[in-house]
Amino acid sequence: MSKGLGTTVGRSSRRRILRLAGGGITMAALGAGLTGCEDELATGGEGSTPPPSSASPEDGKAPADGKAPEPLWTKSTSAQTYGDNDELVAVDGVVIASGDPLAAFDGATGEERWSLPDGAVPGAPLLLGDGTLYLESGKYDGSVAGYVPGSGKEAWRSRLGKEYRQPRPVAVDAEQVYVIAEILEADGSSHTNVIAALNSGTGKVAWKEQRDLGTQQNGIHAAVQGRYLVYTDFKNNLTVRDTATGKQVWTQKTTKTSYGPFVVHQDLVIVPQGQRLQAFALSDGSEKWSVRTEEFTGFREPSLLEDVLYIADSSRTLWAVEPGTGKKIWQSTALKDASAQVPRQFVKVGGTLYGATDLDKQGGIHAFDAKTGGLRWTFNDKSGDYHSWLVATDGKRVYALHGKKLHALPA
Numbered sequence: 001m002s003k004g005l006g007t008t009v010g011r012s013s014r015r016r017i018l019r020l021a022g023g024g025i026t027m028a029a030l031g032a033g034l035t036g037c038e039d040e041l042a043t044g045g046e047g048s049t050p051p052p053s054s055a056s057p058e059d060g061k062a063p064a065d066g067k068a069p070e071p072l073w074t075k076s077t078s079a080q081t082y083g084d085n086d087e088l089v090a091v092d093g094v095v096i097a098s099g100d101p102l103a104a105f106d107g108a109t110g111e112e113r114w115s116l117p118d119g120a121v122p123g124a125p126l127l128l129g130d131g132t133l134y135l136e137s138g139k140y141d142g143s144v145a146g147y148v149p150g151s152g153k154e155a156w157r158s159r160l161g162k163e164y165r166q167p168r169p170v171a172v173d174a175e176q177v178y179v180i181a182e183i184l185e186a187d188g189s190s191h192t193n194v195i196a197a198l199n200s201g202t203g204k205v206a207w208k209e210q211r212d213l214g215t216q217q218n219g220i221h222a223a224v225q226g227r228y229l230v231y232t233d234f235k236n237n238l239t240v241r242d243t244a245t246g247k248q249v250w251t252q253k254t255t256k257t258s259y260g261p262f263v264v265h266q267d268l269v270i271v272p273q274g275q276r277l278q279a280f281a282l283s284d285g286s287e288k289w290s291v292r293t294e295e296f297t298g299f300r301e302p303s304l305l306e307d308v309l310y311i312a313d314s315s316r317t318l319w320a321v322e323p324g325t326g327k328k329i330w331q332s333t334a335l336k337d338a339s340a341q342v343p344r345q346f347v348k349v350g351g352t353l354y355g356a357t358d359l360d361k362q363g364g365i366h367a368f369d370a371k372t373g374g375l376r377w378t379f380n381d382k383s384g385d386y387h388s389w390l391v392a393t394d395g396k397r398v399y400a401l402h403g404k405k406l407h408a409l410p411a
Contacts, residue, residue, distance in 0.1 A: 068367075068377040071407040072397065073110035078103055079404050080122030083358070083388035084221075085261055085301075085345045088401045089126045090394040091133070092150035095408075097390075097401050098122055100138055104152060107394050110408060114152030119145075121168075129172030130200065132156060136168045144169055144179060144198065158203030160196055167196070171222035171229060176200055176243065178229055182217050183210065193217045195231075197246060207246035225264040228282045232262060238271060240282060250285040261345075263304040265323035270309065272299035277311065279326060289326035293317070303346035308370075310353060312342045318355075318373045332373025340366065340378060347393040349411040352376070354398050356391035363389055365400045365409065381405055 078099035081087040087098040094104040094113050102119030105112055118138035120126065127134040132146040132155055144167055146156030160167045160181050167181035176197040182190035193215060196208035219234035228249065229241045239251040256273040263270045268279045268288055277291040277299050293299055293313045302311040308329065309321040316336035320329040335342060341363050343355025353370040357363035364380035385403030392399045398409045 066377055068379045069409050071379075071400075071409055074381075074405060074407045075105055075110045075112075077105075077401070077404050077406050079401060079406070081387060081390060081401065082123040083390070084123070084125065085390065086125040086127065087123065088390040088392045088399065089128060089133070089149075090392040090397075090399055091128055092131075092148075093394070094150060095392060095394070095399045095406065096126060096133070096149065097406060098124065098126055102135070102138070104149065105406065107397055107399070107408065110406075113150070116147070116152050119147075119152075121166075124168055125170065127169050127172045127177070129177070130174050132200070134169045134172050134177050134200075136166065140166060142166060144177060146177075146200070156200065156203060158198045160194075160198070160205060160208070164194060165190060168217065168220075170220045170231060171224045172200070173224040173243065174200075176206055178222060178224070178243075180211075180217050180220055195241070195246065197243065209241070209246040209248070221261060223262070223264045223269075225266075225269075225282060228264075230262075230264055230269050230282065232271070238269070238280070238285075240269070240285070249283070252280075252285050261301045261303070263302050263309060263323070265304055265307075265309070268323065270302060270304075270323060272302060272311065274298045277302070277321070277326070279323070291319075291321065291326050291328070300342060300344045305346060305348040305353070310346045310348075310355075312344070312355070314342060316340070316342055318343075318368065320370075320373065330371075330373055332368070332375075334368070334373055334375035335366075338375055340375060344388070345391055347391050347398065349393050349395060349398065352411070354391055354393070356389040356400070358388045359386060364402075365389060365391055365398070379407070379409060381407060 077097050079097040080099045089096050093107050095107050096104045101115045101117040103115045120135040120138050124136040133149045134146050137143045137145055143157055143159050148155050163184055164181040165184050167179035169177050169179050171178040177200050178197050180195050183192045183194055194208050194210050197206040199206050220231055222231035227243050229243050232238050236254045238254050240249040254273050267282050270279045275293055279288045294315055297313050297315040300312045302309050309323040312318050318332040341357040343357050343366055345356040347354050351370050353368040355366045364378050366378050367376040387403040390401040398411050400407045
C-alpha cells in the first residue's frame with residue numbers, strides 16, 4: 001500500500017507547502033519563513049506536549065506510562081524529507097531515510113550498512129515490493145531502479161522511454177511498478193503526463209496511459225489493491241485504474257483537496273475530506289460509509305494497522321474505526337486533555353500505537369494504548385527542527401526521524 005491525503009481545516013499546512021517545495025521552491029526560503037504556518041487548533045501551540053523523561057528504559061524495554069524513553073541510539077543522516085510517510089522505511093534489519101546519499105543504518109546498532117550516492121531523489125517515495133526497494137533515480141537519467149534493501153545492491157533497472165522525463169514510482173505490487181512521468185514536447189517543455197506500469201521482472205513497459213490535460217506529475221499518492229490502482233492528486237481527483245490494462249475504471253472529484261495518505265481496505269478506498277471521512281467502493285466509486293467529526297474540525301491522515309483504521313482530527317480527538325463499516329471502536333480525548341499536538345502518521349507494535357506529529361515546537365512521537373487511545377508518553381529531541389516527524393518500525397524498535405536526526409526507540 002502507498003499513500004494519499006489529509007488537510008487541516010481553514011488553511012494550508014506547512015507540510016503541504018514543504019511537499020510543494022520538491023517541485024521547485026527553495027527550501028532555504030521556506031525554512032526561515034514558514035515556521036508558524038501550522039494551524040494552532042491542530043498542533044496545540046507552544047507548550048502542548050509533556051516533556052520527555054530523562055530516565056532510560058531498563059534493558060531496552062519500553063518505559064512505563066508517562067515516562068518517555070531515551071533513544072537506544074541516535075545518528076545524523078543525509079535525510080532530505082518533505083513529510084510524506086514513505087520517506088522513512090524499516091526493512092530487512094535496516095532503516096532508510098530519503099536523502100542524498102541514500103543511506104541504510106543497522107536497526108539494532110545504528111551503524112551505517114550501505115550508502116548510495118545519487119540513489120534517490122530527496123522527497124520521492126521509498127517503495128517496497130517483493131523484497132525490493134524501488135526508487136526514482138537521483139541521477140535524473142530517466143530510469144527507475146530497484147535495490148536489495150539489506151545490502152544496497154542494484155537488482156533491477158528500467159526506463160520508460162526518451163520521450164518521457166523522470167518517471168517517478170508511485171506504487172508497487174508483486175508484478176508491476178507504477179510510475180508517472182512528464183511527456184516531453186519537441187522544445188523540451190511538458191504540458192501533460194503519463195501513468196504507466198513497468199514489469200518488475202523484466203523492466204518492460206506493460207502499459208501506459210496519458211492523463212488529462214491539467215493534471216500534474218507531482219502531488220500523487222497511490223495504492224494498489226488487487227486489480228485496482230488507486231490514486232489522488234492536487235486537482236481534487238480520486239481515480240481508479242485497472243492494473244492489467246491501465247484503463248480508467250472511474251474517477252470523481254473529492255470535496256476537499258487532500259495532501260496525505262489515504263487507505264485501502266478489501267474492496268474500499270477510505271479518504272479524509274475535511275470534516276468527513278468517506279469510504280468508496282473500488283469497483284464503481286459508490287459511497288459505502290461516511291463518518292463526520294465536529295463542526296469546524298477536520299480529519300488528518302489515516303493509517304490502517306492490523307485491520308483497524310486510526311485517525312486524529314484537528315480538535316485533538318483520536319479515533320479507532322472499523323474500516324469495513326465506519327463503526328467507531330473508540331474515541332480518545334487524551335491529546336486534548338494533555339494539550340498535545342495531533343499526530344498524522346501511525347505505526348503499531350504489540351499493544352502500543354505510535355503517532356508522529358507535524359512540526360516542532362512541542363511535536364514528537366506519541367505512544368498510545370492501542371485499546372483505549374490513552375496517551376502513555378511523548379518523545380521529543382528538543383532540537384527545534386522545523387521538519388515533520390516521521391516514524392517507522394521493524395517490530396522490535398520504533399524509528400523516529402526529525403530533520404537529519406534519526407532516533408531508535410524501544411518498542
